[in-house]
Amino acid sequence: MAWPETLDGLTREFKSTYESFRAARRRCRPDYRERRYYFDRGIRFRFSSFLEFLDHVGPRPQGHTLERIENSGHYEKGNVRWATPKEQAANRRAHLPPIQYLTTEEIFAELARRGLVVSNS
Secondary structure (H helix, E strand, O other), X not given: OOOOOXXXXXXXXXXXXXXXXXXXXXXXXXXXXXXXXXXXXXXXXXXXXXXXXXXXXXOOOOOOEEEEOOOOOOEOOOOEEEEOHHHHHOOOOOOOOOOOOOOHHHHHHHHHHOOOOOOOO
């Protein structure tokens, strides 16, 4: 693809793409307010320039945002793409509560407490 000669002309033409580039780069900085989700997890921004980024992912399609394909991976070639909200929702880290194992007696006691079964005791 033939890009404009100057970065200024490029950023005007691809404003939403440049905003995504800047936001991703900012997320990986140690001074980012939500650094625990990116910097503290070791996630880094590995594009050396906006031109390199744009050459890899292309212009941002309407209704899409930048996604890391491997959620624990870096913002780098081969690991970023434009994705719809639905696609991104399927690519989230699991935030599941720890599994709690109960004995049969504990299960029946809880069901009885809720009035769902009659206790034999």
